Amino acid sequence: MNQLDQITSAMGLEQGCFYDMYGVEGFIESAPHWRRLEPFIYRCAELDKLDIIQKVITHVTDDHSYIDELFEVAEDLYNKGMKQAAIILYECVSECEKYQHSERLAMCQYRIFLISMGSDQKENIRIISKFEPFIERLDYDYQLDAIKDLANAYWGLHEWDKMKDLSQELERRADLAMKQTKKRVYKSQYPFFVYKAYANLLFSNYYDYTKNYEKALKYTDIYEEFIENQAKVYEDYEVHHKFREWAKLNKCLYKVMMGKKEVIPEYIKCIEHREEEILHAMVKILQSANRYQYNIDELLIRFKAQIDDKFSDERSRGRYTLRSWYYRRVVLFYELAFYYSNKREFELGAVSLLVSLELSVFVKDDVLISKCVNLYGQLKEYLSNQVHEKYKIIIDNIYIKASL
Structure with missing residues (x-):
């Protein structure tokens, strides 16, 4: 050569x-x-x-x-x-x-x-x-990582029940591994306690999805306390720091989702310098604002650059899977469409709705496409001919791709 x-x-x-x-x-x-x-x-x-x-x-x-x-x-x-x-x-x-x-x-x-x-x-x-x-056929040492990665994949697909089942299996296996007294070098990516903590983090995400925010907070407390206790045994400061930060963010998040608008400044302070968390935070704040009918115009102006960049740099997705990252962008623009429509700013809402529909087609998610089409049906009488034409182009492209 x-x-x-x-x-x-x-x-x-x-x-x-x-x-x-x-x-x-x-x-x-x-x-x-x-x-x-x-x-x-x-x-x-x-x-x-x-x-x-x-x-x-x-x-x-x-x-x-x-x-x-x-x-x-x-x-x-x-x-x-x-x-x-x-x-x-x-x-x-x-x-x-x-x-x-x-x-x-x-x-x-x-x-x-x-x-x-x-x-x-x-x-x-x-x-x-x-x-x-x-x-089950993997070397036992790799199985913890494989279960974690598969749970993350189902998280990205929003297959919540499957994610929860895998989280339970991850915690069970982590508990068994931690009880082993035989000393040898393991091939798993992290110490065993990390998988147990992560399983509880996934539980909190599951209850976030089911809107049971009290339980989501409970499991956040569980993994935060568990990590604090392990800090006395292990000196893996990077892992401990990550879980503490996630716990702090998620506690703010779940309180916001419970309608506690006063927590938003603290939540924003936590995420404003963390590019990978801004998108997730804005999705959740918009969902809360739409549910409890409060105004967040100031935040939308503040993070306008991140919101407007609909196909933003994938490197900003951080720990989130690519699928989950794209999903959040679809939901962000869908919630924006709802937010502006509730304020009767229909043309602004239409712009966001078309972006959400475009991204839904891009990720080939039929459920999200259906949600966008349904929202369009509710708003169409308020929209301009220009919006109707753009909508028709996107829908026609869906049918063309489906027929190929």
């Missing part, structure tokens, strides 16, 4: 321009050798030449010669952040794995699940359903 790169450089050509030819001659038309194949995969991954990796690996795995080695390279690429290259190897290894109950197959499916989750709701459901049966 080094010689090929030097030749390419001396000729003044783009790096990797001969990789396709080299892949065919070196690994497809002749017998592949691992000492040449391994650096070739790494170099293609570095240059993002994924189509070449796919072509070569599909041929190489025909005789199952290098499955062990390919899995190890996939893990290394994954850990180095080259995940799109890694997923090609994981998929090939999965297809070649003859033992359907093997830990390696389960690990491949787990990695594919983590890499593949995106903004498309229907695709995410397919990815989740494909991975879920493999959790």
Whole structure:
């Protein structure tokens, strides 16, 4: 590979321009050798030449010669952040794995699940359903992380009952793990107490969804107190700080959702310098304002830049899954439409409603599309012809995509 790169450089050509030819001659038309194949995969991954990796690996795995080695390279690429290259190897290894109950197959499916989750709701459901049966086949040390990640995925899809069931399983397994006296190195991402605390955080989110804010506060107190007690045993200050911050934010949030408008300044003070929390906070404040009929015009002006940027930088989503992040943007504009409509500012409401509908189509969420259509039906007599025309264009596009 080094010689090929030097030749390419001396000729003044783009790096990797001969990789396709080299892949065919070196690994497809002749017998592949691992000492040449391994650096070739790494170099293609570095240059993002994924189509070449796919072509070569599909041929190489025909005789199952290098499955062990390919899995190890996939893990290394994954850990180095080259995940799109890694997923090609994981998929090939999965297809070649003859033992359907093997830990390696389960690990491949787990990695594919983590890499593949995106903004498309229907695709995410397919990815989740494909991975879920493999959790029990994973190495026990990875199961806590897998259950946590799957619960987060259902959180992002707003499948609350499934999220709650997984949270209960996460807490049960964390309790069992914490009782183990055998000392050894575990492969889980966090100390066991973190999973128990996180399970209770998920419980609080469940009760937020069901509008049982007293219970949501109860479970917030549980994980906050639990983390404080663990702080005396473990010196993982970063984890403890995160949970304390989440508890502080969520306590303000649940009080706001109970209609306690006076808590909003404290809530805003907590989130104003945390980009990833502003969107979530504005969604919740709008929902509370719509439910209890109070004015938040000042806040809408203050955070206008973040609200107006409907397809804002995904890096601002922080700990939230991509699906959950997009969902919040849909709901934000839906609640804005309601808020302005309640104030009889129908044209402003219509602008927000069309954005919400557009985003609902983008994430392919039929429930959200239906909600937007229903709200439009309630407001249409107050809207201008221009709004009706824009609405028709969006709806027509839905039917066109559905017919393809």
